[in-house]
Amino acid sequence: MGALGWILGLLLSPWVFVPLIYPGLVSAFAVLLFIIWFERKLAAKVQRRFGPYYVLRHLGGATQLVADLIRYLFAEPIIPEEADALAFVMGPALLFGLTLLPVVAIPVSGTFYAIRSDVSLLIVLALLTLGAAMTLIIGWAGNNKFSLIGGLREGFLSMAYEIPLFVAALSMAAAYGTLDLVDMVEVQAETAWGVALNPLAAFVFLVISFLATSRFPFEISEAESELVMGPFTEYSGIMYGLTMGASYLKYYVLCLLFSIMFLGGWEPVPPQLAAVPFGPGVVVFAKALALMALGVFLRAVYPRYRVDQAIRLAWHYLLPLSVASVFVSMGAAWLGLTGA
Amino acid sequence: MSGAGSGERTLELLIGPQHPASGHMRLVAEVDGDVVVRLRPDIGYVHRTVEKIAETKTYLQTIPLIERPPLADTANHNLGYVMAVERLLGVEAPPRAQWLRTLLAEMNRIHSHLYGLGIHGIMLGSSTAFMWAFGDREIMIEMAKRLTGARITYSYMIPGGVRRDLPPGFAEEMEKALRYLERRLPDYDRIFFSNPVTRARLEGVGVLTREDAIRLGVVGPNLRASGVAYDVRRARPYAAYPELDFQVVTRSEGDSMARMLVRVGEIRESIRMIRQILARMPDGPILAERYAKMIPPKWRDYVRETGRIKFPAILASLRPPKGAEAVSRVEAARGEAVFYLVSDGGPRPYRMRMVTPSLRNVVLFSHLTRGCRVADIPAIYGSLDYFPPEADR
Amino acid sequence: MGGVEEVGGRGGRNPVVSLWGHLKAVGTGLKYLIAVPRMTVKYPDEVIELPDGYRGMLIYHQDLCISCGLCATICPANAIKMYLPSGGGGGEGGGEKPETPPKRHPGIDYARCIFCGFCVDICPTGALEHSKVHDAAYERVEDMLYRPEEFAAGPPTVEFERPPKRLRPVMDERRGISYEPVG
């Protein structure tokens, strides 16, 4: 009993709970299994089909992704002879790991977090940029022209979206007068949600989160009809599974961040959850998941842009808009809307 | 890696034949960064010696063979071939048969255009356009199934007429199907044709000027999208087309968007034509008297009651006069199809020539892709509604 | 010859037109997400009834057959060949002139048949007919060859794990095809 209690205590301690359970690995996996299934179901419904169906028929094929995962696990991972084996094998794992890393700085509630820092927003944003570099390496490692082009596309795109992403996020910091995510939620609780204070920043941030995670209409670096599977063309088995999961994971992290910055984070906390230390996290999770559902729904609506069009969109429209959003924030702060 | 004389700047990209969007062919692209310097279509992967095999089959047996390469668009090629055979034999199908042929040809045009639009959709990344189009083509497949007994390879038109008359209730069911399609097209428009992303991908991409279209001998919707109102149905009317009121859909822009919209316009025209056909179809026999009278007497009642032809034995060994030659042209869904037949008096063609629209449009690959972006390759490919087996035959 | 210009709005790069286009696209997506019924059927739990006259696998009535061999002559895929009663050679296509009794009878190779129905239409006695079976599956390609006796035993029966619901397709203005349960 003592040992069990000790393990439980360890698990529930924030610096283990956050990276491992929520919002870390376990919940991230659950999100992956759910959202990919849900994406397929949404697209299927719009396309007047059923989508996954036969794996657990009575729940609409809900375990389809588990079946897929098992299949990936047992499929032979093929390493092409000409590939740079080390980079090829390490790539997916690093990509997956690095993409998940930013969650350590994301607070679960006002009192439950692994890292509380004055600059936690900057930490999250900085860690978020690491994944793109891995995609570049992966694209190069496979020694395939399509991978190479896909990796380069990802590189160009990340150059184009990182700046407006930072500016839009920092404009919220200007509005709230803090770079601490916990404080941001508290400011929102006192005033209004970020999406109301600065809808422009929210819009830019949202569009960029589609752009940064290969959601339609920006599914550009994988672009099946052009590049087969882009940087991940040569992958098979679980290594492919990891690369595919990584973009969803990044989207998950961005959605968590969006919920905290723009959707009031864990506020309002339902009283039933307030007692549990990480209870408010459920609210953030729900908001993030709803946001993710929106993003995956777009698959059923859009074709994909060309890479140069997406880059132009980022530099010509999103960057100026993000700068404008800084002024919106300043205006909101000046009017005293933010309480800062 | 690099083409001769272009130094080390360019990269040769082999798109296909194992590629999600190459179809049964290979596109050899030479790219400089994201810009295509040159693109060469490498065709022939699905060449099936149709012309040679035709020399070993009897005239009737060649019909299913003709239908295979242009899949989706089977009826129009069936019609073209049968018209050539009839010219060799000097028979003519009775009016009702002509109207039934036109009916199936237009149903098939809708089917084929939806097929092409769906493929174009998935090439641009719109899985919804793909699924919708492939789902809705089922409407025309279902109706054709009731008329002919088969889903896609109908082998419906035979020398001298057609094999089956309209089944009961066909016109009413078809009217519902057409109304449904008309309701659906605006939704396609909202989610795909007018989707700003689709427009960004297609407008001004792969522009084919009127002069080039004529010079390169392009056919079909690809030609009409460049402002040339050439359509065999209007230029050399056949079957029931002289009596139908329809418009030759053209656009002037000549870009990928224009090519797609011409097909959409043609779907609307085909819907109009099917309505007219079903309203005004003449009564009468569906097989030329010359063959109808050879149907064994015990089957006459059966044929009259069911509307299904029983073949007279002569169809198994039609022998056109020695030295006879015939050419026929039809406007197939993807463009003008030409058939040329020579008889040596035997039961098999001495020579059969089949010129399909895709064969004539393949030239556009290298012409339209010069200087385009890598991502434009599938956008242009899809807009051409090019079907490799049809070109390779 | 008179051509018409299809008219259709092209907003170019006008941001207002573009925004409106995005809204319409997303709105249409939502409409289909919520309000438009599906078009697929759940084969093999639901099976679509085939119409009368469907050109399915063949039924051979040996008692009617006069061994004329027309079916083998016309078959474009050489799927039908005339066979001597069991044991004998056969496989010689055509069989226009069976020299001596015993007579030859048609057998069919479904690995070759393309379901054109020419054989059915030319059979002078009605010995050949289409069934509505079209979804048989074979484990070995040799099993697809039916010699006359097997041919006469009829097309294979399709077995389903669960008894399927039979549906009849009916055209519907709103849904395209609606599937009505049969029987």
Ligand code: SF4
């Ligand atoms: S249906 Fe056609 S292919 Fe099949 S056996 Fe009869 S004639 Fe031959």
Ligand code: SF4
């Ligand atoms: S099945 Fe019909 S066509 Fe074939 S041999 Fe018998 S009678 Fe003749």
